[in-house]
Amino acid sequence: MAIRGTEIKIQGLTHRYSSRTGVTFNRVDLVSPPGEALAIIGRSGCGKSTLLHILAGILKPTEGKVLLNGTAITAPSPRWVMMFQAPHLFPWMTVSQNVGVGLSFGRWSKEETEERVTEAIKLVELQDFATANVQDLSGGQQQRVALARSLVMEPELLLLDEPFSALDAFTRSSLQKDVRNIAKRKGFNIVFVTHDIDEAVIMGDRAVIMAGSPGNIVHELDIDLPDPRDRHDTAVQALRTRLMATFQEAANYKKPESATLAA
Template sequence: MPAYRSKKSWPGAHIAIQGVNHRYRRSSSNVLSSIDLEIKPCEQLALVGRSGCGKSTLLHIISGLTKPTTGEIRIDGALVESPSPHWIMMFQQPNLYPWMSVAQNVGLGMKFAGRPKQEIAARVDELLHLVELDGYGGRNAQELSGGQQQRVALARSLAVDPEVLLLDEPFSALDAVTRRALQRDVRRIAEDMKITLVIVTHDIRKLWQWPIVPW
């Protein structure tokens, strides 16, 4: 895995979860109750628990995709009220645009941000090298294997230099060898790029090297 040194002069973001409770409208009980958690800058943390216990809900709340019933999330002191390019979430499915090339998928966020074409092209090449997909930029996204598609999704997530990367079991559908390789690479990239990393899983066997918060 190629090394990457972040151009950022600051470390990954600090996350403060304060008094979070959440209940879905049709539910009579909370899926999350009195959650208080601090995640330090550049920390790599796993939330582990059985399916349906609220792990993914908490990740959605951290990302700003879901508003908690009560309580709040602050990232570097700022109240999280909506999604932001500063905190990026990867889902179980890579959610690539199948009619686009790999390079177009990776560079899409930068294009929407109005970055110059030359800058986008250079950054895409750098990221594809980082995720070990050199030479794949012109390929159609739907031609790739599941593991390769998740590498494209990872490159797209990193394109805007996020301070936080949230992983909602994005490698769960992959074979064991590919899954372990991607988890190892994500951890190394997060360390090199000074990113705070939070992963959700129900399988503790995958996480023998991760700091764990049981759910």
């Protein structure tokens, strides 16, 4: 499975849902290098999920643009894949059938489909459940199926909208580590939104904090930690403390008086 990363450039991004609503976020600029795992942290209402939906091509910005290796994102694509909080699986299908559904729509050959599905299922450690119906799996296993369904498309960018938030702590921790390990082995980018400081530290290479109304990026912090990461490690705890303090500082952020909003 040959996956490669991509350079992400967000330039002057502004979004409002309609002329009758306020601006969600205003003139966001950000660059993420190939292979980076980028955490976007912020309180509800700052626009972080909206930003992720624009990266996925699900929404169009009011102003500005997003470039992946120089290509503007204007619609969904197999090159950038998004995972949501719910796995959204087809309950009447097996694990293998769910993982391969995107390839079937793409009219891949049977042989190549089987090869890629088998590898994706192995990556998420569900090979013993390949023929099982997804309704018989736990919540964590179902999210692994959704992850395999994303990976089978060999994306350059994986977007995560808090897909582990509904899972128990043990399962959530295991998936956080596994997703990071897979991304680093395969070299693709991750951009994920979260309220969880621990998740940002365990999964991310860098954290950006969004705050304000309209939202904007007000702080950035490199997460320079070796792998594997253990949340009880002293260095991990120290970084978590720094990030928490930065996040709390951002809660008091106010837009400068000189800033103007896009019409």
